[in-house]
Amino acid sequence: MALIELTNLEKVYRQGEVETRALRGVSFSVEKGEFVAIMGPSGSGKSTLLHILGFLDPPTGGEYLFQGRSAVSYGEDEISHIRNRKLGFVFQAFNLLPRTTVLDNVMLPLLYSDVPEREWKQKATKAVEAVGLSHRIHHEPAQLSGGEKQRVAIARALVTDPEVIFADEPTGNLDSKSGKAIMEILQELNDKQGHTIILITHETYTAEHAGRIIRIKDGLVESDRLVEERRRADTDSLLK
Amino acid sequence: MYLRYTLKTAFSGLRRNTGRSLLTILGIVIGITAIMIVLSVGEGAESLILNQVSALGAQTVIVEPGRQPSGPADFAEIFTDSLKQREREALENPANVRGVDFVVPEVIAVAALSNESETTRVNVIGTAPDIQEILAISANEGTFITEDDVRQAASSVVLGATVKEDLFGSAPALGKKIKIKGRTFRVVGLIDPTGQVGFLNVDEIAIIPYTTAQRYLLGIDHFNVLWLHAESGEAVSRVVRDVELTLRELHDIDDPEKDDFHVVTQEDAIESIGIITTVLTALLTSVAAISLVVGGVGIMNIMLVSVSERTREIGLRKAVGARNEDIMAQFLIEAVMLTGIGGIVGIVLGALFSFIAALILAQVVGTDWEFIFSITAAVAGLLVASTIGLVFGIYPARQAAQKSPIEALRFE
Numbered sequence: 001m002a003l004i005e006l007t008n009l010e011k012v013y014r015q016g017e018v019e020t021r022a023l024r025g026v027s028f029s030v031e032k033g034e035f036v037a038i039m040g041p042s043g044s045g046k047s048t049l050l051h052i053l054g055f056l057d058p059p060t061g062g063e064y065l066f067q068g069r070s071a072v073s074y075g076e077d078e079i080s081h082i083r084n085r086k087l088g089f090v091f092q093a094f095n096l097l098p099r100t101t102v103l104d105n106v107m108l109p110l111l112y113s114d115v116p117e118r119e120w121k122q123k124a125t126k127a128v129e130a131v132g133l134s135h136r137i138h139h140e141p142a143q144l145s146g147g148e149k150q151r152v153a154i155a156r157a158l159v160t161d162p163e164v165i166f167a168d169e170p171t172g173n174l175d176s177k178s179g180k181a182i183m184e185i186l187q188e189l190n191d192k193q194g195h196t197i198i199l200i201t202h203e204t205y206t207a208e209h210a211g212r213i214i215r216i217k218d219g220l221v222e223s224d225r226l227v228e229e230r231r232r233a234d235t236d237s238l239l240k
Numbered sequence: 241m242y243l244r245y246t247l248k249t250a251f252s253g254l255r256r257n258t259g260r261s262l263l264t265i266l267g268i269v270i271g272i273t274a275i276m277i278v279l280s281v282g283e284g285a286e287s288l289i290l291n292q293v294s295a296l297g298a299q300t301v302i303v304e305p306g307r308q309p310s311g312p313a314d315f316a317e318i319f320t321d322s323l324k325q326r327e328r329e330a331l332e333n334p335a336n337v338r339g340v341d342f343v344v345p346e347v348i349a350v351a352a353l354s355n356e357s358e359t360t361r362v363n364v365i366g367t368a369p370d371i372q373e374i375l376a377i378s379a380n381e382g383t384f385i386t387e388d389d390v391r392q393a394a395s396s397v398v399l400g401a402t403v404k405e406d407l408f409g410s411a412p413a414l415g416k417k418i419k420i421k422g423r424t425f426r427v428v429g430l431i432d433p434t435g436q437v438g439f440l441n442v443d444e445i446a447i448i449p450y451t452t453a454q455r456y457l458l459g460i461d462h463f464n465v466l467w468l469h470a471e472s473g474e475a476v477s478r479v480v481r482d483v484e485l486t487l488r489e490l491h492d493i494d495d496p497e498k499d500d501f502h503v504v505t506q507e508d509a510i511e512s513i514g515i516i517t518t519v520l521t522a523l524l525t526s527v528a529a530i531s532l533v534v535g536g537v538g539i540m541n542i543m544l545v546s547v548s549e550r551t552r553e554i555g556l557r558k559a560v561g562a563r564n565e566d567i568m569a570q571f572l573i574e575a576v577m578l579t580g581i582g583g584i585v586g587i588v589l590g591a592l593f594s595f596i597a598a599l600i601l602a603q604v605v606g607t608d609w610e611f612i613f614s615i616t617a618a619v620a621g622l623l624v625a626s627t628i629g630l631v632f633g634i635y636p637a638r639q640a641a642q643k644s645p646i647e648a649l650r651f652e
Contacts, residue, residue: 056559056646077563084561091649095556099256109560111245156560 001068002029003163003196004053010061011048011219022048024219025062030198032163035190037199037210045219047168050200054087054166055079067163084113088157092169094149096141096156102128103137106155113160127155131185147178154185164196165189171206183209184233209233250574257546261578264542267535268582268628269589272621274528276590279617281597282521284610286513293509296438300374301468301479301505303331303487308502321462322491322500328466330486337468337482339475344370344467345450349457353446355407355418362403363445364420366453374467375437379429382414385449389428393451398429402443420446421457476505532624535582536632543575543636554640555648568641575633576626583625587618 011023022045030036040046051057052064055071064071066082074082088109096105106124115123128137131151141149150170157165167186171179187209189195199210207213208231215222254261305320323345330336332343347366352359365371368390372378379398389396397418404413404427413427425448434442454460470479480503487493487501547554554567591613598611 051646054559056649057644080558080561080563083559089559095552095649097553097556100252108557111249112557112561112563112566117244160561 003032003067004030005065008062009059009064011052012060022219026221028214028221028224032196033194034212035197035210037201037207037213038216039201039207039213040216041202044216046200046216049216050166050168053198054089055082084109085160086163088162088165090153090157090167090170092172094153096149096152099140101138101140102133102152105152106159108156109160123159127159130158131155146174147181150174150182164198167197167199169201180233187233246569246573249570250577253574254577260542264539265578265582267531267538268579268625269586271528271532271535272583272586272625273590273593274531275525275621276587276617277594277597278521278524278528279614280594280612282517283612283614284598286517287610287612289513290510292436292438293506296506298473298506299470301470301476301503303466303468303483303501303503305501307499320500323463323466324461327487327490330490331466331468331483336486337479339471339479341469341471342370344368344374345463346465346467347450347453347458348464349453351421351457353407353418353420358407360403360406364453364457365445365447366450367447368450374469375442377431377434377442380432382429384429385447390449390451393455394449395423395425395452396428397425398431398447399427400431400443400445401433403446404430423456480505532628536628539575539578539629540632540636543571543633547571547636547640551643551648554643555645558645564641568637571637571640572630572633576629579625579629583622587621
């Protein structure tokens with residue numbers, strides 16, 4: 001059973017009389033442990049796709065099976081639970097809570113989880129360690145660089161040990177060196193810990209860090225192929 | 241979600257905007273402060289008056305001419321001349337009214353007293369020696385008026401402390417002559433400073449025999465008050481009933497509505513004072529309550545602004561698993577925390593201002609006005625403030641909870 005299975009997925013936005021068909025029948029599946037990059041120019045529908053995959057927005061047509069169950073069959077509280085325990089999000093704009101320490105930011109998803117309170121601190125500390133920010137754990141976002149902020153966001157996505165991590169242009173606001181560090185962490189999570197990662201980007205260079213690239217154009221899948229020459233962020237060499 | 245973290249989250253939300261949070265609660269602070277002051281001063285006034293009424297003693301029954309006043313139009317009733325010597329004697333007769341120790345008549349005149357060039361206008365009370373027991377007073381210097389004075393309509397006068405001060409200063413007054421309405425009186429006794437007893441400030445009166453007052457000052461043959469002293473507190477209700485029956489029979493009255501007298505007991509007085517102060521307090525409290533409502537609307541406004549400013553935060557929280565209830569709870573708790581803090585500040589300020597008001601009132605009223613910190617009012621104030629947060633927080637909190645996560649995350 002595939003982790004994610006899309007069949008003819010559609011999304012139509014209606015604003016008054018105007019209909020916008022953001023997705024016009026997208027089909028593909030993602031297996032557990034894959035690192036998939038979804039690419040496309042702006043307006044191609046890739047962000048809409050991510051929102052649907054991340055249970056932030058319901059589809060208007062077609063079918064989305066998550067762990068074999070149709071997404072539309074979940075109730076509101078079940079959706080909250082899935083977002084909390086099975087999915088992790090990393091956003092382009094970091095979205096950290098201001099004037100809140102790194103530790104508390106990372107702990108945020110645990111507040112809404114069924115994880116017992118006594119384990120929160122330990123789990124959050126571990127997640128901060130995993131992104132190499134232990135020395136910044138009591139800092140607030142304003143004291144961090146962009147790259148560090150994004151690493152905090154990754155730690156926050158990791159803290160509930162989710163099935164899938166969604167990264168929406170995670171390097172979009174970063175310089176190339178910080179961006180590389182982020183990709184290194186994502187690759188490591190995928191390789192060593194077996195996290196499924198779905199990355200949204202419009203840069204081929206970034207996308208080539210993934211194992212598979214799905215190109216979206218005008219709401220349809222344009223191509224779906226494995227990356228033959230995968231980039232390694234740690235050595236910047238091409239993996240043969 | 242754990243309560244401790246909910247509280248922590250709400251608190252850090254408020255702390256991020258300390259200045260604005262303080263301005264927001266100002267309305268609540270003012271409202272609660274005002275209510276605290278009104279309740280405290282109201283209770284102070286009530287306890288002051290009740291203490292004075294209690295000073296009359298539970299055994300005192302007052303019979304006054306005219307029917308029970310029920311409005312300003314009945315004011316003139318007190319000039320009714322329905323209580324005379326005949327009525328007094330009827331009430332003194334144990335065959336009519338059982339359980340009465342004695343009956344004291346009283347007439348009241350406002351008159352100018354003068355000692356050479358010093359003049360003062362005071363209440364001159366014409367009465368009998370037994371008034372001493374009713375008002376719990378006595379002549380601390382010299383003697384009180386005596387039964388002989390009453391029988392002879394003697395020109396003897398006993399002065400209250402302030403009256404003596406006004407006429408003589410610190411000079412001795414005993415045995416001196418003063419003039420009341422042009423008639424010469426001899427000061428036979430002086431009363432030490434006593435203050436308020438019942439509705440009378442004993443320091444500001446002059447006491448003469450009632451016969452003298454009726455004959456020479458007023459030219460009347462009726463009384464303004466008949467004081468009855470019941471033998472015990474338990475006897476009071478029976479005395480009241482007997483007095484009513486006796487006077488009705490004497491005056492051929494079948495219908496109690498047509499009574500030309502009325503009877504007042506300490507209990508009645510306490511009850512009517514209670515009603516007056518309760519009504520006044522309720523009126524003032526409701527005025528203060530308006531500011532609480534205005535404060536509540538202020539809270540709602542600021543919460544709406546805050547919800548809109550924190551749209552991204554709400555989106556993020558939802559993306560990491562917050563349910564609608566979690567978001568709703570967060571903003572509701574924030575609102576309740578705001579108004580709760582406002583309530584506490586209001587209670588502290590209210591207590592402070594009430595204390596200052598009590599000090600000032602003690603100066604103005606000239607008696608021992610008591611500062612009362614009402615625990616009930618404080619608890620009620622805190623509850624009311626929190627409830628306002630809850631009520632006016634619901635709409636903004638719902639707005640927050642219903643935001644769609646992607647729109648919230650897209651929000652700039």
